[in-house]
Amino acid sequence: MNGAQSLLQTLVDAGVEVCFTNPGTSEMHFVAALDLQDGMRGVLGLFEGAVTGAADGYARMAGRPACTLLHLGPGLANGLANLHNARRAFSPVVNVVGEHATYHRALDAPLTSDIAGFAGPVSGWVRSAESAEAVAADAAQAVQAAQGPPGCVATLILPADTAWNAAQGPAPPLPSAALKAPNPPQVDAALAALRSGEPCALLMNGEGVREAALRAASRIQQASGAKLLGDTFLARIPRGAGRVELPRLPYFAEQAEQALAGIRHLILVDAKAPVSFFAYPGRASELTPSGCAVHTLTERGEDAPAALTELAEGLDAARLPPQISALRQVRPPHGPLTPESAAAAVAALLPENAIIVNEAATSGFAMAGMTAGAPPHDVLDLTGGAIGMGIPAAVGAAIACPDRRVLNLEADGSGMYTVQALWTQAREGLDVTTVIFSNRKYAILQVEFMRVGAHNPGPKAMDMLQLDRPDLDWVALAAGMGVPGRRADSAEALHAALAEGLASPGPFLIEAVMAPG
Amino acid sequence: MNGAQSLLQTLVDAGVEVCFTNPGTSEMHFVAALDLQDGMRGVLGLFEGAVTGAADGYARMAGRPACTLLHLGPGLANGLANLHNARRAFSPVVNVVGEHATYHRALDAPLTSDIAGFAGPVSGWVRSAESAEAVAADAAQAVQAAQGPPGCVATLILPADTAWNAAQGPAPPLPSAALKAPNPPQVDAALAALRSGEPCALLMNGEGVREAALRAASRIQQASGAKLLGDTFLARIPRGAGRVELPRLPYFAEQAEQALAGIRHLILVDAKAPVSFFAYPGRASELTPSGCAVHTLTERGEDAPAALTELAEGLDAARLPPQISALRQVRPPHGPLTPESAAAAVAALLPENAIIVNEAATSGFAMAGMTAGAPPHDVLDLTGGAIGMGIPAAVGAAIACPDRRVLNLEADGSGMYTVQALWTQAREGLDVTTVIFSNRKYAILQVEFMRVGAHNPGPKAMDMLQLDRPDLDWVALAAGMGVPGRRADSAEALHAALAEGLASPGPFLIEAVMAPG
Numbered sequence A, B: 001m002n003g004a005q006s007l008l009q010t011l012v013d014a015g016v017e018v019c020f021t022n023p024g025t026s027e028m029h030f031v032a033a034l035d036l037q038d039g040m041r042g043v044l045g046l047f048e049g050a051v052t053g054a055a056d057g058y059a060r061m062a063g064r065p066a067c068t069l070l071h072l073g074p075g076l077a078n079g080l081a082n083l084h085n086a087r088r089a090f091s092p093v094v095n096v097v098g099e100h101a102t103y104h105r106a107l108d109a110p111l112t113s114d115i116a117g118f119a120g121p122v123s124g125w126v127r128s129a130e131s132a133e134a135v136a137a138d139a140a141q142a143v144q145a146a147q148g149p150p151g152c153v154a155t156l157i158l159p160a161d162t163a164w165n166a167a168q169g170p171a172p173p174l175p176s177a178a179l180k181a182p183n184p185p186q187v188d189a190a191l192a193a194l195r196s197g198e199p200c201a202l203l204m205n206g207e208g209v210r211e212a213a214l215r216a217a218s219r220i221q222q223a224s225g226a227k228l229l230g231d232t233f234l235a236r237i238p239r240g241a242g243r244v245e246l247p248r249l250p251y252f253a254e255q256a257e258q259a260l261a262g263i264r265h266l267i268l269v270d271a272k273a274p275v276s277f278f279a280y281p282g283r284a285s286e287l288t289p290s291g292c293a294v295h296t297l298t299e300r301g302e303d304a305p306a307a308l309t310e311l312a313e314g315l316d317a318a319r320l321p322p323q324i325s326a327l328r329q330v331r332p333p334h335g336p337l338t339p340e341s342a343a344a345a346v347a348a349l350l351p352e353n354a355i356i357v358n359e360a361a362t363s364g365f366a367m368a369g370m371t372a373g374a375p376p377h378d379v380l381d382l383t384g385g386a387i388g389m390g391i392p393a394a395v396g397a398a399i400a401c402p403d404r405r406v407l408n409l410e411a412d413g414s415g416m417y418t419v420q421a422l423w424t425q426a427r428e429g430l431d432v433t434t435v436i437f438s439n440r441k442y443a444i445l446q447v448e449f450m451r452v453g454a455h456n457p458g459p460k461a462m463d464m465l466q467l468d469r470p471d472l473d474w475v476a477l478a479a480g481m482g483v484p485g486r487r488a489d490s491a492e493a494l495h496a497a498l499a500e501g502l503a504s505p506g507p508f509l510i511e512a513v514m515a516p517g
Helices: A003-013 A025-036 A048-062 A072-089 A115-122 A132-147 A160-164 A184-195 A211-224 A253-260 A304-314 A339-349 A367-371 A390-400 A412-418 A421-428 A443-451 A459-463 A474-480 A491-503 B003-013 B025-036 B048-062 B072-089 B115-122 B132-147 B160-164 B184-195 B211-224 B253-260 B304-314 B339-349 B367-371 B390-400 B412-418 B421-428 B443-451 B459-463 B474-480 B491-503
Strands: A018-022 A041-044 A066-070 A093-099 A125-128 A153-159 A200-204 A227-230 A237-239 A265-269 A293-298 A354-359 A377-381 A406-411 A432-438 A485-488 A508-513 B018-022 B041-044 B067-070 B093-099 B125-128 B153-159 B200-204 B227-230 B237-239 B265-269 B293-298 B354-359 B377-381 B406-411 B432-438 B485-488 B508-513
Touching: A003 A025, A003 A132, A003 A160, A018 A025, A018 A048, A018 A390, A025 A066, A025 A093, A025 A160, A025 B443, A025 B459, A041 A390, A041 A421, A041 B459, A048 A066, A048 A072, A048 A093, A048 A377, A048 A390, A048 A412, A048 A421, A066 A072, A072 A093, A072 A115, A072 A153, A072 B072, A093 A115, A093 A132, A093 A160, A115 A125, A115 A153, A115 B115, A125 A132, A132 A153, A132 A160, A153 A160, A184 A211, A184 A265, A184 A293, A184 A304, A200 A211, A211 A227, A211 A304, A265 A304, A293 A304, A339 A367, A339 A432, A339 A491, A354 A367, A354 A390, A390 A406, A390 A412, A390 A421, A390 A432, A406 A412, A412 A432, A421 A432, A432 A474, A432 A491, A443 B025, A459 B025, A459 B041, A474 A485, A474 A508, A474 B474, A485 A491, A491 A508, B003 B025, B003 B132, B003 B153, B003 B160, B018 B025, B018 B048, B018 B390, B025 B067, B025 B093, B025 B160, B041 B390, B041 B421, B048 B067, B048 B072, B048 B093, B048 B377, B048 B390, B048 B412, B048 B421, B067 B072, B072 B093, B072 B115, B072 B153, B093 B115, B093 B132, B093 B160, B115 B125, B115 B153, B125 B132, B132 B153, B132 B160, B153 B160, B184 B211, B184 B265, B184 B293, B184 B304, B200 B211, B211 B227, B211 B304, B265 B304, B293 B304, B339 B367, B339 B432, B339 B491, B354 B367, B354 B390, B390 B406, B390 B412, B390 B421, B390 B432, B406 B412, B412 B432, B421 B432, B432 B474, B432 B491, B474 B485, B474 B508, B485 B491, B491 B508
Parallel strands: A018 A041, A018 A066, A066 A093, A093 A153, A125 A153, A200 A227, A200 A265, A265 A293, A354 A377, A354 A406, A406 A432, A432 A508, A485 A508, B018 B041, B018 B067, B067 B093, B093 B153, B125 B153, B200 B227, B200 B265, B265 B293, B354 B377, B354 B406, B406 B432, B432 B508, B485 B508
Antiparallel strands: A237 A377, B237 B377
């Protein structure tokens, strides 16, 4: 058994069953081990952003890590943006990065680079294996580190000779840590705030937006009058009929300030005190209202559902029925294709237990309202703002949940970043329906251009914010990667194409050509 | 005038005329400045790997930097792989990376990351602007640093408030450094070696492979019997009729050892002592023969052409006519599409003064031999091994040299990494003909799999090295981005398609479906 085989067996024994990869020469022994050790599924991506985004999507739905296999520093570099998103989602990822043999590193061959330097900013744990004998134990620790809680990207750098030299065998799995019990003084402080009679809000994220946690939060809301708010972007949120609907902190700072206006006690549940996504001239970046006390109920890694349950009990509300969304049938839409009619088409057809991977940006703003009463489903958001998460994350979610339909709502600008992941959807035969909202511009930037005070864009500036000249043909792009597709330029056409896509086995892409607006 | 305008004007005044960009909210004032200051061309890429690869290709052909404009850490991350190649090419690049406003950075908003951490491994110079008043001077220094010599990636991090706050005005250009004069003891040592009567070789790169330097090297070769060798991958090399043909150090270590066997004096001209591209079990990584003395004639930044001229003079060979390649007409090929027949088609049609961007990998192995007698042209190689350089570098080369035809010879696996750059070719109407060598596998990895001793690949391993299931349809991919194309599956068809592409205005793509082999 060589180091690569011991590594792979250790990963499998620790419950890591999928390897998303784009390997190179220095990773060939790991690749060979896929056939020599049982239990690891290899999934090829044609670009590393597709690989790491898939690992993120997988982790969010499976609740445990996949591993990656990336080729040296440049391969890691190509995957960093989606690892940034994974970091912001607290997704567990075992990020295996091949490296030159230990004795080859100092020679500065062309592909040599500072791998640990690239990995540091996105990783909660980084280690370079230094011998084939040690790599199995390193891998066991990587899995443990990745799982947290909270989850993180654990980067294991694998010099080629630690893969090809002889090893003893696999290392046993290390125990996963449990969520930490809530901190009683923090629970007490939050309870005192909720009992104060002053306006309160709970800002929620992480374990605080799991289904049971949201039920407890609803009881708190009913008993105390506290406002519930989710962070603007959430790694995973249960929604739809039968679930507690969680309003979100709005994206634009002035709307977020509005949502928090008058709040005297802000209770943070796996969330941080709110800040605006970007800075704007003359506008405060910190969104907590002046004079509002901030109480941290739980930090990441603490048991937010338990803390919320304690609060509900403290308010004598533990037996209140939570306020849940009723099933609401949405009629198929008609007319021009707008964010509203597109949302209606989705809401009318969303299958039960679907997974929505949401990177729709401006075209998706009506989606949450319209789907609140759809059959129960999960939504995965862009947590780190690094666009190009959607198509890959849909790959990972579909592999984690082969019995569930995945619907990827995707902005055209974002989709182009990691369009290569469509090929993996075709190769793996994944039940993913992708809707590309084709407005042929970076629409959010045209809004932001005004908001940052860079008024009166001239023709050169506008050119940098437009995706036209030439228009992208998404149906052709999908066909080029083996994914069937349709173009839809009306609400009726989108509804028909969605019905077709959601009923077809394997991937399907719809280019939703939005009405100018 | 705000900081962004002062920055832009400083760049223009220093000779930076093209900005390759994929901006976001934090870069909107820079984008706005494109219309407010004259002289900067903005070129949009739909992914940052397309942006940085274009900046590399531009720098190699223009001999001066373009600037980039990237969106925060994740935008930089997406561009790192091609900045790694630029670093290995010693290409001057002014790499402008937007950042949150200075006061917003500490708030850890979702897009916050360690930008300097990401930039460090690829940059020769990194600075974060800290005020609008200072940003112009920072920009002038960035241009100076990028230009070297040797050239480097100079990363200027631009917090949003240093762009939007008021500035005094542009900063004057700083002087460019000249190449350092050759070091007399090093010239003397090389001369002594060349006169020793023992077998000598010159290993050449950088300024040592410019046209005049190669003529001097040819004189040295004729007078001393020394062998001339170029590094395996060169940022830019003049080739074809009328030029001195420079053989290359082979890629595979055992062939490289063969090329160097018996050499007693290895004279390095802007090159390092040779090492194998990858390590292999049981094989030495350092390729200098045992007992061979290594003499550094010039390091990067020293005047290699002058040093070579001094050597030629020292050998009384300054007036020898250099041995140059004769023009050789290659006949249009017939039969199956193989690396040999593909090379013949290229050689038969290559226009005078063409720029070949070479990322053909295994399918390109016959190209150098076949085109040695083609009309004079330049070739740009993949210097850093980070695949995905070709399509973007062709963008940059075409913008640097609008009067020259660009021919991008591209492997299918590599091409998929930054396929988005085809769209920029269409938008900018660039005269780029792309030949995708479609062998539907990572062919080099199938070779390397055996070479690293990971014998007998099983089906799971082979799956990770194949681009089939489904086959990519490159003509559809190109059409999806507005680039016309043809599929060619014979030598005749490739010849006809190349003739069409090279005669057409604007970009054209040929999927060359290689015969199984």
